[in-house]
Amino acid sequence: MRRALAALGLAAFLACAADAQTISGGGGAGGFTILAQAYPNTSITGVTTEQNVAAVPVPAGSMGPNGTLRVTLLLSMTNNANNKTAFVRFNATAGATTGGGLATTVFTSVASAQTLTIARNTGITNSQIALNTLQTPFGSGTSQATGAIDTTQPAWINIGIFPAVSTDTITLLGYTVELNQG
Numbered sequence: 001m002r003r004a005l006a007a008l009g010l011a012a013f014l015a016c017a018a019d020a021q022t023i024s025g026g027g028g029a030g031g032f033t034i035l036a037q038a039y040p041n042t043s044i045t046g047v048t049t050e051q052n053v054a055a056v057p058v059p060a061g062s063m064g065p066n067g068t069l070r071v072t073l074l075l076s077m078t079n080n081a082n083n084k085t086a087f088v089r090f091n092a093t094a095g096a097t098t099g100g101g102l103a104t105t106v107f108t109s110v111a112s113a114q115t116l117t118i119a120r121n122t123g124i125t126n127s128q129i130a131l132n133t134l135q136t137p138f139g140s141g142t143s144q145a146t147g148a149i150d151t152t153q154p155a156w157i158n159i160g161i162f163p164a165v166s167t168d169t170i171t172l173l174g175y176t177v178e179l180n181q182g
Helices: 001-014
Strands: 032-037 042-046 051-058 068-075 082-093 099-107 112-121 128-131 142-149 154-164 169-180
Touching: 032 051, 042 051, 042 154, 051 169, 068 082, 068 099, 068 154, 082 112, 082 169, 099 112, 099 128, 099 142, 154 169
Parallel strands: none
Antiparallel strands: 032 169, 042 169, 051 154, 068 112, 068 169, 082 099, 082 154, 112 128, 128 142
16 A cells, blocks of 8 residues: 555656756856867967967857856967967957957966956947956956957857967867856
């Protein structure tokens, strides 16, 4: 009898509708959505001008007035005193190596680095602000970057890298681009 009641109770429990709920992650106010994550292992050597190594689309309307983009880069490079530079740009054009600069980071005397760039819409969909990339993800800086990309239209996160000396190498090992709709 007990088994029959237990089985009946279990069957009734399993037959009940369950409401799903987001604990974390996802888009909107609930968390961040990964727009792109890749490990391209793309090296630049032999040139001393910015080369676009990744272009990530930001769909039209996906970034609301209070939306946020997070861009994390993992890089390796020739460990010497010469400059190696990484750019994060927010443009209306894929592959852009000018304009829309959210962050510029120059590396010297390191073999690897990870950076975090956080860009936010400023309460409207065509104005952004970002703190210049910090090699440690939280801190303070002396410069801010501003943008005027209309996020109601398609846009792009463009990642560019280059060494200052053509015999040096800088490599984009991996990147993650995340979006909170806001």
